[in-house]
Amino acid sequence: MNALSAARPHLQLTPASEGDFEALLALRMAAMRESLTRLGHFDPQRARERLSRGYNPAHTRHILRDGELVGFVVVIPRPRDWLLDHLYIHPSAQGEGIGAWVMRQVLAEADVQAMPMSVTALKHTDATRFYQRHGFILEAEGEWDLYFRRPAHPPSDTD
8 A cells, every 4th residue: 555545535425314414414504604604694493494304314325534424415316317405524524525526426326327417506605616517517596596407427338
């Protein structure tokens, strides 16, 4: 093992369970606090309601770095696409490429199924550039949010 591979963290996605809600809520609030505060929209009760409204452990996976929970991702399969409903990385783990790694995993899964992916991002945040770097195209704009879609990239026979 060389020095580079020894320094690289081990990343994995693992299933969430019903009892994980509070930990994931705390992680979401930590990840969103700065952006929402800057826009004057940080509200812990609203954050709880938003996450609890659609919390489904079957669609939720922990993001682990060297065995430590540093984020979570929620992908909801729908008839015409998959919805990337949540992707949060704790601030202490941001900037390490973890979000990009998760995005590559999720998009590869969607591509195997030939499914496009949709995502909504809060306006005026770094999320816009992140999603565009991963092939998402802006489709619509709301008062607070931007709506993106990434076409399916089915694996070719030559892959």
